[in-house]
Amino acid sequence: MKLKKIAVRGLICVAVGVALCMFFSGTIENITTPKVKLIRPSRGKLSEKVELSATLVYPGAEEQRIDLPAGQTLTISRVNVRPGYAVKAGDVVMEAAVTGYEAAARQAQDDCDAALDALMEVERKNEGLALRRSEQSYADSYAALRAAARETNRRRTDMEVLLRAAKLECPDAGYPEGADAELTAAIDGYRAAEAAQEAAQAAFNRAARYGVSDEAWAYISERQTAREKLDDCTEKQLELEALNRAAGAIRAPHDGVIAQADLKQGDSWDGAVPLYSITPEGGAPALRAELTGVEKAVEEGMSVTLDAGSDGVGGTITGVGYAQSGERYADVAVTDEMIRAAGSLYSLAASPSKITLVFKAKESSCLLPAAAVRGSGDSRYVYTVNESTTTFGKRRLTLSKLDVHVIAEADGTASIEEDLSYYSIAYMEDRALREGGDVMEYLE
Numbered sequence: 001m002k003l004k005k006i007a008v009r010g011l012i013c014v015a016v017g018v019a020l021c022m023f024f025s026g027t028i029e030n031i032t033t034p035k036v037k038l039i040r041p042s043r044g045k046l047s048e049k050v051e052l053s054a055t056l057v058y059p060g061a062e063e064q065r066i067d068l069p070a071g072q073t074l075t076i077s078r079v080n081v082r083p084g085y086a087v088k089a090g091d092v093v094m095e096a097a098v099t100g101y102e103a104a105a106r107q108a109q110d111d112c113d114a115a116l117d118a119l120m121e122v123e124r125k126n127e128g129l130a131l132r133r134s135e136q137s138y139a140d141s142y143a144a145l146r147a148a149a150r151e152t153n154r155r156r157t158d159m160e161v162l163l164r165a166a167k168l169e170c171p172d173a174g175y176p177e178g179a180d181a182e183l184t185a186a187i188d189g190y191r192a193a194e195a196a197q198e199a200a201q202a203a204f205n206r207a208a209r210y211g212v213s214d215e216a217w218a219y220i221s222e223r224q225t226a227r228e229k230l231d232d233c234t235e236k237q238l239e240l241e242a243l244n245r246a247a248g249a250i251r252a253p254h255d256g257v258i259a260q261a262d263l264k265q266g267d268s269w270d271g272a273v274p275l276y277s278i279t280p281e282g283g284a285p286a287l288r289a290e291l292t293g294v295e296k297a298v299e300e301g302m303s304v305t306l307d308a309g310s311d312g313v314g315g316t317i318t319g320v321g322y323a324q325s326g327e328r329y330a331d332v333a334v335t336d337e338m339i340r341a342a343g344s345l346y347s348l349a350a351s352p353s354k355i356t357l358v359f360k361a362k363e364s365s366c367l368l369p370a371a372a373v374r375g376s377g378d379s380r381y382v383y384t385v386n387e388s389t390t391t392f393g394k395r396r397l398t399l400s401k402l403d404v405h406v407i408a409e410a411d412g413t414a415s416i417e418e419d420l421s422y423y424s425i426a427y428m429e430d431r432a433l434r435e436g437g438d439v440m441e442y443l444e
Contacts, residue, residue, distance in 0.1 A: 036426040036439045038385060041366045043421060048359040048410030050294060052330075054287035056084070056349040058259030059319070059331060063274035064093075066246055069239055073099040074247050074269045081261050081276070084285075084346035087252040093261070093276055096247040098240065099268060105244075108237040115233045119226035126219045134210040139220040141204040146224060148193070148200040155190040162186050254281040257345065285345065286318065286331035287338075287353055296359050298330050306332075307354035308341035315355070330357075365407055366416040372427035373406060373414045380406050383433055385424040399426060401435040 068074070078095040081087060098104060131139060162183045163169065168176040175184050212220070260277040263269060279285060287306070291298055298320055305312040315338065319331040332355060334348065342348045368382070375381050383399045390396050405417040426439055433439065 033438055033440045034433055035430045035442050036383075036385075036433070037428040037442050038424045038426060039369065039372060040424060041368045041416065041420040043364050043419075044367050045360045045362070045364050046367060046408055046410055046413060046415040048296075048408075050296075050357045050359070052289040052291070052294075052355050052357055053352045054289035054332065054355050055352050056285055056334070056345075057288040057331070058257065058277070058279050058283075058285050060280045060283055061259035061277040062253075062280055063277045064250075064253070065271060065274055066243070066250065068243070068269075068271040069236075072243070072270075074243075075099045076263050076265055076267045076269060079261060079264055081258045082346070083258055083261055084344070084349040085258045085261075086345065087256060087258060087278070089252055089254045091252045092249045093252050093258070094250045094263065096250065096269065098244045098247060101240075101244050104240055105237075108233070108240050112230065112233040112237055115226065115230035119223070119230050122219070122223050122226050126223075129215065129219055131216055131219075134207070135212045135216045135220070138204075138207045138210070138212050138216075139224075141200070141207040142220060143224055143227075145197070145200040145204045146228065148197040150228075152190070152193040152197045155186070155193040159183075159186040159190045250275060252278060254278075256281065256283065257285055259285075285334045285348075287315075287334060287348070287355060288329050288331050289355055289357075290323075291320075291328040291330055294328075294357075298328075298357065302330075303358050304332050305356040305358070306338050306341070307356065308338065312356070313338050313341045317357075359410070366418060366420050368414050368416055368420070368425060369427060370409050370412050370414045372425050373404065373416070380404050382420070382423075383426040383435070384420075385426050385439070387424075397426075397439050397441060399433055399435055399437050399439060 074096040075098075076094060076096045079093075080091075080095075081093050087093065159170065163176075166176075166178065166180075166183060168178060168183070170176060170187055175187055179187070256279040258276060258278055260274070262273070263275065269275065298317065300317055300319060302317045304315045304317060306315055313335070315332045315335060317330050318333040320328070321331075322328055334345070339345050339348065342353075373380055373382055381401050381403045384402050386398045386400055388396045388398065402420075402423070404420070407415040407417055409415070426433065428442075429439070
């Protein structure tokens with residue numbers, strides 16, 4: 001009986017000893033074996049994100065002016081907009097008045113009255129003079145010729161101004177190379193006026209064959225000069241009234257967004273700068289990002305994300321070009337969603353915005369976290385994990401070194417030429433790894 005108790009105790013001691021050995025061997029293994037995370041590579045197109053700073057611009061903005069006679073100025077009395085404001089066709093953008101309008105209007109009326117008095121005096125002095133039929137025909141053709149000559153002179157002046165501005169010369173026929181629509185219209189207007197003057201000259205020459213008396217000629221020429229003086233004064237008076245009326249409510253020509261509005265109340269405007277500028281009809285503002293330092297090809301149609309709101313707002317590149325300084329830029333059309341996310345278009349204009357440009361590879365490849373790819377240059381490799389089971393049914397993980405070719409890296413992801421989708425890859429180890437060594441997997 002005593003021997004039996006001793007045997008039982010011995011067995012218990014042996015079992016405890018074996019358990020302790022297993023416990024401590026497991027603890028030692030747990031302490032000494034590197035811990036890693038395992039990942040299965042995926043296939044897809046490598047994407048790279050580039051953050052850029054963008055400012056609000058207005059591509060194709062149209063400068064707005066009103067016709068202003070030489071020497072005349074306007075005084076701005078009210079400005080109803082600022083850059084970033086959306087307007088509808090006919091909205092009053094600003095209000096102004098002809099500078100010194102009251103005095104100018106009185107002077108214009110005085111000039112008209114004096115011209116009318118002069119014409120009436122000519123008629124009074126010649127009230128007893130009766131023109132023969134041939135002399136009246138002469139007078140009419142003479143008046144038509146003078147009017148045609150004055151129109152030709154105005155048209156020539158308009159054309160010459162545009163030709164000098166464009167540094168071009170007008171050929172005998174056709175148009176100079178590089179002439180725009182405004183210049184070609186001015187050339188057409190001058191040539192039509194010149195043809196009309198030639199016709200008026202021919203009509204006058206026919207009427208002049210019959211001759212007129214010196215007394216009749218003096219009356220005809222004096223009356224024509226007085227009439228032209230009255231016409232000129234009346235035209236200037238009408239121009240002044242029309243200008244003051246137009247300046248009182250300067251309206252948007254179409255729907256759009258105000259791109260520039262530098263004038264303010266009290267400013268004097270002489271036509272040297274635009275009153276304001278507006279986006280073209282159907283056009284929209286854009287966020288313009290400089291591409292300095294971006295070596296990859298940026299093309300129209302690429303996707304971007306505006307850093308606004310919790311998830312950002314998607315957009316599309318609508319144009320790529322070069323600034324006057326030579327810097328390359330990309331334009332992203334501003335959408336209603338972007339405006340809502342920013343609060344207003346004016347808010348977008350107030351400070352630069354952050355946009356993210358996404359580059360995607362054209363071909364799919366095997367994708368891995370860049371941290372899982374080791375080595376440098378052309379010597380790159382990964383550690384694959386081979387799984388087996390020990391005699392006691394325990395899971396064993398062993399490392400193998402596998403050389404790979406890295407196509408590209410972006411945003412912490414590596415594009416691998418080889419297909420590694422069948423492998424488990426070890427990374428994020430807590431200590432140095434070696435080929436053939438055992439590892440343990442981090443457990444969540």
